[in-house]
Amino acid sequence: MIVILAAVGCLAGSAVGARGAGVKPAPRPASGAVPWPAPKHPMQLAREAGLAPERFEHLAYHVHSHLDVFLNGKHVTVPAGIGIDIHDPAVHHGELPDGSIGYGGIDPPCKQVCISPLHTHADYGLLHTETSKPRPNTLGEFFTEWGVRLDRNCVGGYCKPDNIEFYVNGQPFTGDPGKILLANHTEIAIVIGTPPKKIPKVFPNVLI
Secondary structure, rough: OOOOEEEEEOOOOEEHHHHHHHOOOOOOOOOOOOOOOOOOOOHHHHHOOOOOOEEEOEEEEEEEEEEEEEEOOOOEEEOOOOOOOOOOOOOOEEEEOOOOOEEEOOOOOOOOOOOEEEEEOOOOOOEEEEEEOOOOHHOOOOOOOOOOEOOOHHHHHHHOOOOOOEEEOEEEEEEOOOOOOOOOOOOEEEEOOOOOOOOEOOOOOOOO
């Protein structure tokens, strides 16, 4: 079973204000619309991201970043089990306080590779980098594992001229979003269409 270390806390944020006024909602695209579930072939996508799946979690280098995705002001779920073969019998699962299911606690190791160094244990938006090498992952690697398009113009099937904005620790980010480093306690927000009232800028109290 999964040991719950903490629950989701309050997300401190900065008000969007007049900048978000008058932004039209993003329409539903013909393809690539939310929800974006965890993919069925996680180890293949991990390799496509340039990552090396393992039989268990290596914790010599263990950092957490947090991802919020908003579509027309509402949260988009970042699902549990991205980068994890949740069907491997060595991968444990358990119910979390909100009724969702979390995955992890791989002991003994899987008989074959079952977990990427970059993954999600729960659907709280917490991105785990757990590896033996001190190298942070990138947001682009995570979206490749998720099987969702991410570039300067598109997130999933939502593409400009619809409003798409990126934030790192509450500050606008105008570069290539795929290159955003998943450094420890980084708060990343992706805003599609009408923005929420506040943009999260502080890493939340969530550790699963």
